Amino acid sequence: MTTMNRLTTPWGEFGLTRFPEHPRDTLRAWDAADEYLLRHLAGAEAGQGDAGQPGDTPTDAGPTGDTLAGTEPTDLSGTVVVVGDRWGALTTVLAARRLEQLGADPLVQITDSYLTQQATRANLRRAGVGGDSVRLLSARDTPPERVDVLLIRVPKSLALLEDQLHRLAPAVHSGTVVIGTGRVTEIHTSTLKLFEQILGPTRTSLAVRKARLIFSTAAPGRTRTASPWPHSYALPEGLGTVSGRTVVNHAGIFCAERLDIGTRFLLRNLPRRHGPEHVVDLGCGNGVVGTAMALENPAARVTFIDESFSAVASAEATFHKNVDAGTAAEFVLGDSMTDVPAGTVDLVLNNPPFHTHQATTDATAWRMFTGSRAALRTGGELWVIGNRHLGYHTKLRRLFGNCETVAGDPKFVILRAVKR
Ligand SMILES: C[S@@+](CC[C@H](N)C(=O)[O-])C[C@H]1O[C@@H](n2cnc3c(N)ncnc32)[C@H](O)[C@@H]1O
Numbered sequence: 001m002t003t004m005n006r007l008t009t010p011w012g013e014f015g016l017t018r019f020p021e022h023p024r025d026t027l028r029a030w031d032a033a034d035e036y037l038l039r040h041l042a043g044a045e046a047g048q049g050d051a052g053q054p055g056d057t058p059t060d061a062g063p064t065g066d067t068l069a070g071t072e073p074t075d076l077s078g079t080v081v082v083v084g085d086r087w088g089a090l091t092t093v094l095a096a097r098r099l100e101q102l103g104a105d106p107l108v109q110i111t112d113s114y115l116t117q118q119a120t121r122a123n124l125r126r127a128g129v130g131g132d133s134v135r136l137l138s139a140r141d142t143p144p145e146r147v148d149v150l151l152i153r154v155p156k157s158l159a160l161l162e163d164q165l166h167r168l169a170p171a172v173h174s175g176t177v178v179i180g181t182g183r184v185t186e187i188h189t190s191t192l193k194l195f196e197q198i199l200g201p202t203r204t205s206l207a208v209r210k211a212r213l214i215f216s217t218a219a220p221g222r223t224r225t226a227s228p229w230p231h232s233y234a235l236p237e238g239l240g241t242v243s244g245r246t247v248v249n250h251a252g253i254f255c256a257e258r259l260d261i262g263t264r265f266l267l268r269n270l271p272r273r274h275g276p277e278h279v280v281d282l283g284c285g286n287g288v289v290g291t292a293m294a295l296e297n298p299a300a301r302v303t304f305i306d307e308s309f310s311a312v313a314s315a316e317a318t319f320h321k322n323v324d325a326g327t328a329a330e331f332v333l334g335d336s337m338t339d340v341p342a343g344t345v346d347l348v349l350n351n352p353p354f355h356t357h358q359a360t361t362d363a364t365a366w367r368m369f370t371g372s373r374a375a376l377r378t379g380g381e382l383w384v385i386g387n388r389h390l391g392y393h394t395k396l397r398r399l400f401g402n403c404e405t406v407a408g409d410p411k412f413v414i415l416r417a418v419k420r
Pocket of ligand 1: 254285306311334
């Protein structure tokens with residue numbers, strides 16, 4: 001059971017949840033930016049913004065918002081693409097709306113998140129929208145060749161936005177309706193510059209309930225440039241087996257530009273192990289931790305797991321760039337340890353996330369720890385790196401009945417819990 005909230009739209013009410021569903025999760029699966037866009041698409045936005053109120057205008061955003069001209073509903077009959085939907089609210093409402101338009105092509109959702117896809121599937125089912133009404137694409141899939149309506153929920157990562165706009169620009173034509181949406185705190189001058197540079201002339205709406213819309217039109221004859229992603233960088237010395245090695249990063253993944261200082265500390269203090277064993281790099285990001293383990297112990301089989309499509313693709317590229325062909329490895333897109341059979345793992349290495357889609361929460365860390373305990377064989381170990389203040393040791397002790405500090409500095413601790 002979970003708390004399901006209901007989103008009221010001009011086209012009806014929708015019961016929506018996040019993924020994974022949790023009985024104590026009262027967080028809504030949409031926000032004011034999603035609502036603003038839906039009202040605008042339905043032609044139900046009065047155009048009365050609250051721009052100018054303290055705190056509403058993005059700190060560094062130059063362009064001032066325009067009052068929305070007209071309130072005509074947007075024609076949603078062509079190829080509609082929704083990018084960056086957080087929990088599938090936009091996709092579900094628009095797909096349900098399009099069901100009423102017989103013969104409409106499937107709506108396309110593009111996301112980098114497996115959790116988003118799972119939430120979307122559940123929300124579509126609940127709304128009675130069949131699977132063939134929506135195509136779920138990942139940020140790494142080839143986008144449609146021609147797009148008539150492009151709706152972009154501005155992502156937290158500017159790099160991901162840059163990469164997605166580059167990938168979609170060839171599909172945008174002079175008649176394409178391009179609308180971005182985000183909370184005012186998510187839309188900066190740099191965000192608008194990307195729309196302007198990659199697509200064409202861009203303006204913003206007034207802020208309404210601390211959300212804003214972005215409107216772009218395709219500039220004719222614009223020379224298209226390729227996405228600058230993926231990005232590779234060389235690791236510094238002093239990091240054991242991965243010193244000086246190259247890591248590959250697709251846009252939007254954790255620490256795509258440089259190594260995280262917590263990860264750096266973990267790499268300096270990795271377990272020394274030999275012989276056949278099954279290691280999991282849980283929340284693998286660019287895969288640097290699992291790759292270091294594979295180089296340390298070539299007899300190990302390493303499973304890389306992440307909920308980000310781009311992270312799993314980055315880990316695969318990092319691994320193959322550095323480890324001999326023939327070394328066993330698997331690359332798994334999924335939620336935490338859900339797909340790993342119980343009692344099959346010898347060692348889990350984990351640098352847990354502490355926020356998911358803007359919400360600061362330790363729910364994911366807890367899920368990763370409980371999932372790891374189930375997947376470990378007796379005697380197997382979970383190694384966790386985290387900021388000292390996060391208090392992971394309390395959770396691990398509660399769950400495993402033991403927890404030891406392997407290494408620490410003023411900021412970070414590496415903790416080890418053994419399954420007894
Ligand atoms: C703090 S980053 C660590 C990345 C990498 N291990 C490193 O140290 O550079 C946490 C990672 O967990 C992933 N993640 C978040 N929620 C997840 C989930 N439910 N299941 C699997 N991975 C998840 C994120 O995409 C991110 O790559």
